[in-house]
Amino acid sequence: MKKTQCSLFILLIPFVVLILGLAACSSSSETRAISELPEKSSEEIEENLDMISAEDFIEAIQLNSLFLLDIRYANDFLESHLERSVNIPFSEVAERYDELPFDQEIAIICYGGSTSIQIAEELRDAGFHPVVVTGGYKAIEEVSSEN
Template sequence: MSENPQIPAVVVAEVDDELLAEAFVLDVREPDEWARGHIEGATHIPLGELQERVGEVPLGQKVLCVCAVGGRSGMATQFLGNEGRDALNLDGGMHAWQQAGRPVSLD
């Protein structure tokens, strides 16, 4: 369940291989959180840097925003939507991802 119904969101069970292949996965956690594991192929831009680095987030491609539990990624989703991106928040974040047994990359 999304904290804010106006922020487009998806739960881990709805994230299939097709979505992962199509989406630009954006992890907005801090560097130490990123280092402990992230979704393979994700791009790391901490939330505090997103405004100045928004140009790195593609237009015309779905953006799946990820953080630890969904709060920061919800803010990123809202910001990116206002910037013209098709952004989606991962409800439950990496905690839900890992609890569901989904793969985590340490690269």
């Protein structure tokens, strides 16, 4: 019986190696295909999104024309935020689309501006009207302190 088990095991080895080899090939070809996709430059991304400077943003919020979406972490939002802004951390935005208006421009605020661009692309693709605040909350604070 031990000889039979050993022979069976030896027969299975090539099949296991074949399956593992095929799995490795398929994952590396997927990786290769993804890496071959052209990367977008930040200029190309910004070109396809509505951007607003911190100065223009401050004027626009006085007109109540924007929905203010603060995508910073909750603890950062609690520490300091703009009146009327709604906090949905960036990692939760896709799960909480139902809390966002389709009929209003959404000003997206992160700390420095770069995460807002990623979220704005996602929102635009989902049918929303995002506007990226250039420089994020940091730029808004700077402009506010100058006034």
